[in-house]
Amino acid sequence: MAKLKRALATGLMAALLAFTLAGCAQSEQTPEGSANTGEASQEPAQQSNQVVDAYGRTVELPDSVETAATVGSGARFVVYAGGQDKLIAVTEMETEASPARPYTVAHESLFSSLPSTSNGNHLMETSVNTEELLSLHPDVIISSRSAAECDELQEAIGIPVVGISYQDQLFSDDVYTSIEVVGEALGTSDHADAVVAKMKEWQEDLDSRTASIADEDKPTCYVGAVNYKGAKSFGGTYVQYAPLEAVNAINVADEIGQAGSVEVELEQIGEWNPDFMFLNAGNMDLMKQDYANNQEFFDSLTAFQSGNLYTQPSYNYNGTNVEMGICDAYFIGFTVFPEQFSDLDAETVYQEVFETMLGTDYYQTMKENGMDFKQLSIAA
Known part of the structure; x- marks a missing residue:
């Protein structure tokens, strides 16, 4: 009996030792800082919601972004990214619909119903009503201002600011990134990615149709009456005009050797004597006056003699209307x-671009308002 008791005691001690060692081994395998309890193991891991904006800034966002406000012309890209339903504040320039900003016409009922929290300037000096912004407390602000201004606003009011950058650009990494970043921030990436994919298709289509044409076989082109620092007549033009570059056309003004908008003398236009002229019909009064004062000069130009004078709506106004530039x-x-574009129907193309970028058939609205892509008669 004594031997049996000693045997039972020895077995019990061995079992207790094995149990203790197993517990220690399990404890060593438990991740540092977590309690080895069933309740703790069920806690979800914390996820950070970060986006890297067009300036390379890392912006920390709420887990779920339901509301957004805009500064500068950020609302334009909110529409491109399909997030307009999340807008709770825009700028004072956007609360009234304007054909110069098609996105405000396409979504007029929405924009006219929203409060404005800044003056809306895209490049010039802007002012933001931070007190009203704070009272609305949007989850995120989409801003087209500089990286420094995005930082300043974010630090001042404690609301994340996502920056976009796109001035005077159509098919560029800045434009693509800005649309994608807005979609990522607002949770509309599927829409934003689809828009970018379609834009890249248009970019390839436009380029491929004309890329193989030798420069000596291309007509020369001039873009006139563009607006910058006020309305301009024939002499207001663009160097490196993005729509001309998209189809590999020859822009006579490119010989100036700079980028952006400039004003040239009529004598310079006469020296270039372009085959085609694309003019901003919004400045028709100025052009008619110029023509009346210099009729002999203009009538001697090739474009006037051939009737190759055309209007196209300006695509730059307080930022770039990318959809209009593509059209x-x-x-x-x-x-x-x-010949290279003969397989396409122009109206169908314009409708597709506007519906993709703006979500509506804005082309019909354009025509109803007397705006279109058409031939001009300055003398009339």
């Missing part, structure tokens, strides 16, 4: 390179 590029293609 302008296709219109140039239809006009300057008719």
Whole structure:
């Protein structure tokens, strides 16, 4: 009996030792800082919601972004990214619909119903009503201002600010990134990615139709009456005009050797003597006055003699209306390179661009308002 008791005691001690060692081994395998309890193991891991904006800034966002406000012309890209339903504040320039900003016309009922929290300037000095912004407490602010201004606003009011950058650009990494970043921030990436994918298709289509044409076989083109620092007549032009570049057309003003908008003398236009002229019909009064004062000069120009004077809506106003610039590029293609674009129906193309970018058939609205891509008669 004594031997049996000693045997039972020895077995019990061995079992207790094995149990203790197993417990220690399990404890060593438990991740540091977590309690080895069933309740703790069920806690979800914390996820950070970060986006890297167009300036390379890492912005920390709420887990779920339901509301957004805009500064500068950020609302334009909110529409492109399909997030307009999340807007709770825009700028004072956007609360009234304007054909110069098609996105405000396409979504007029929405924009007119929203409060404004800044003056809306895209490049010039802007002012933001931070007190009202704070009272609305949007989850995120989409801003087209500089990286420094995005930082300053974010630090001042404690609301994340996502920056976008796109001035005077159509098919560029800045434009693509800005649309994608807004979609990522607002949770509309599927829509934003689809828009970018379609834009890249248009970019390839426009380029491929004319890329193989030798420069000596291309007509020369001039863009006139563009607006910058006020309305301009024939002499207001663009160097490196994006819609012309998209179809590999020859822009006579490129010989100036700079980028952006400039004003040239009529004598310079006479020296260039372009085959085609694309003019901003919004400045028709100025052009008619110029024509009346210099009729002999203008009548001697090739474009006037051939009737190759065309209008296309300006695509830059307080930022770049990317959808309008794309339509302008296709219109140039239809006009300057008719053979290469003969398989396309112009109206169908314009409708597709506007519906993709703005979510509506804005082309019909344009025509109803007397705006279109068409031939001009300055003398009339």
